[in-house]
Amino acid sequence: MTEFTTRPEILGTFGVVTSTHWIASAVGMAILEKGGNAFDAAVATGFVLQIVEPHLCGPGGDMPAVFYSKKKDKVEVICAQGPAPAGATIEHYTSEGLKLIPGDGLLATVIPGAFDGWMLMLRDYGTMSVRDVLEPAIYYAEQGHPMLARVSATIKGLASFFETEWPTSYATWLPGGVAPEAQSNFKNPVLAETWKRLIAEAEAKTGRENQIEAARDAFYRGFVAEAIDRYVSTAEVMDASGARHKGVLTADDMANWRATVEAPQTYDYHDWTVAKTPAWGQGPVLLQSLALLKGFDLSAMDPAGPDFVHVVVEAMKLAFADREVYYGDPDFAQIPTEYLLSEGYNAERRKLIGSQASLELRPGRVPGYDRQFDLTMGMLAEVSGKGAVYEPTMSHLTEKRGDTVHIDVIDRWGNMVSTTPSGGWLQSSPIVPGLGFALNSRAQMFWLKPGLPTSLEPGKRPRTTLTPSLALHQGRPTLVFGTPGGDQQDQWQLPFFLRYVHHKPNLQAAIDMPLFHTTHFPGSFYPRTSQPGNIMVESNIGADVLAELRRRGHQITVADPWSVGRLTAARRDADGLLRAAATPRLMQAYAVGR
Incomplete structure (x- = not known):
């Protein structure tokens, strides 16, 4: 019996990439064509998805991956789910009058995990440089990408809120005070500059692995962490609770955390x-x-x-x-x-x-x-x-709630990656000034009642979906x-x-x-x-x-x-x-x- 399908099942022997956006899938395939492996391709695809699906993931988000390495002949998991900051205690949140952690804003933020997870994957399983995997994302942030209709609708629905409550998001997502139309060419030049500066700091070192470590340091112990700390330590922003709150994430929280295998x-x-x-x-x-x-x-x-x-x-x-x-x-x-x-x-x-x-x-x-x-x-x-x-x-x-993206890659050597990056949506929290991206809202997974596996505690990972x-x-x-x-x-x-x-x-x-x-x-x-x-x-x-x-x-x-x-x-x-x-x-x- 002939099977009904909306599209053909893709067949080949060289490599396959499938993701939730056509541009990201094409970028992943281009990495394979350049000689990269499945891990290189997954990393580049992940960074591009942050650009083309900004309502679904961002640099301030999180990323778990389950994968098979042909070299190690082993299935493993990368946990790039950042934990709660040191100041994220039940006592602090309840003192703010909360019974639930809001679904957005700065109190909902845990340590951003995705970047360190991608760099860990690149260093230990990939073959390419920081520049190789970031350049496609820089291109689409700097030169533009076709605005998805759903992203346009999300931005339009939040325009007045952004203008009143989250002005940094208003400046990023409504440049010149105008919401982007569907299929218009949208750019995020500030984020492009963040990645270019990070590459420059990485390339001040010699050797692929040293450059990857320098990139991790720039994000978690350098200029990115410093910008996040400056903003979170002073900002007090409206969130889903209907009140304004300050966040608790600090540069020290970021400096002391690493993704794990x-x-x-x-x-x-x-x-x-x-x-x-x-x-x-x-x-x-x-x-x-x-x-x-x-x-x-x-x-x-x-x-x-x-x-x-x-x-x-x-x-x-x-x-x-x-x-x-x-x-x-x-x-x-x-x-x-x-x-x-x-x-x-x-x-x-x-x-x-x-x-x-x-x-x-x-x-x-x-x-x-x-x-x-x-x-x-x-x-x-x-x-x-x-x-x-x-x-x-x-x-x-x-259209106003965040979501997630997904990537699957297999290369000609048999390496396999499945990863579901998320968080740091354009709706999750305000854009961090000077960086071009927002923080995540994953702390909303926690409960504000002690004694549970999912009770809020400093250093604990939220039970991610x-x-x-x-x-x-x-x-x-x-x-x-x-x-x-x-x-x-x-x-x-x-x-x-x-x-x-x-x-x-x-x-x-x-x-x-x-x-x-x-x-x-x-x-x-x-x-x-x-x-x-x-x-x-x-x-x-x-x-x-x-x-x-x-x-x-x-x-x-x-x-x-x-x-x-x-x-x-x-x-x-x-x-x-x-x-x-x-x-x-x-x-x-x-x-x-x-």
Whole structure:
């Protein structure tokens, strides 16, 4: 049977790059053409995405990556998720009259992690220089890039707020007092100058690795950190709480932090092994969902039918409920990940998946964690509201909230990278004077109640939603994939992966199938709301399927066709054939290769 796809699955043997913007994908491919490897290409692609999708990521953001290095013959994770500053205490935030950390502004900022993560990747796994990977971004910041319609709409919607409250953002995003129109040529010359100065400081040293270390120093212990410190120490800006607050991030916080390389969390599912971030990210929820779904005959189900959607959604509700109670920074709390992935635990949890939709948040009980369970559930009952306000990636939701980007790269040597950069959106906080970029708002992941894995503490990593994926087939690194979308990231990756494993479409066909997700559990983003029993489903799944899901008790929000998710994926076959695909949704993502 011929598979329906909106685009061809890209095939080749030299290299493939797929990302959430066509220009960024082309830049990554150009790096491969110049002799760079997958890591060089991922770094250059990441910096360009900060320019062309500024509403989704920026230099002040964060970046996790899961990757396979052919040289090391090893799957690893880079954690470039910056932790909370030394001054970020529950006592300080509650003294400001806050019950939740605002979703924007300076109090929501943690240490910017992305730049150090990119430089770590470049130094230890790449081959190129700082100049090589930054020059494409400098070009588009200096010479301009086509303004996306969604970015134009975001800026126009925030114009009066920027003018009144965040004048540095007004000057950057509305040059001359005029919001850029869609498809106009937009420039960020101040950011271009920041990168050029950083390259100059790097090239004052000799040797590739010394230059990369000098670039890291310039950002975290030099002129970039100094500019951030000057601004944050004096600025008092309006945020989502409706009040003005000063931030707590300092140059000392930045100087004392570095990105790290660590082992992934993995789970074996049939003849695949999926590698994700540990529980400082939400990655293990996909693994928990797989552990639950291993007991169902998904191969016998229609991959776009009501049985499939129902079972997958109910499994995700259980996995995400556990995320709320047990996930957090493993450096600060004991995370019972192995227990949560164990067969005995999931055999009991699997019994909760019945014929009707669940309407309650049902985390499991882990021995020795009763106090944490009770504390979390009591806190959620106290602060969580109703109504979904998640980090959206769908075109039918508000343009004013930030989101994320994604990159997958495989080179001719077999190196593989999956990375989901985010944060530092143009909506997240004001532009730092003299730098041309904003800080992040990742601290909103923390709770202002002590005693939880996700309680705010200095030096602790927020439980990020960023969750790239790498899968090994019969022990061989084979597939990288991911998507933007906050709490929805693993919810869109899961049906993609299940369909690919059980029904064996090509990558593009698997991405093109109708998508769905639930807003049943508390969102990770301010104001941390939920919609018990709700699922959003693309209408092209069919009226009969929607009717049957309603009969089973699901509260359905019908989305327009081709409006949910921004998946990309790339694969390397055992014989060296490379494959890549990108979603047609929003008409931005593209896969390239040869």
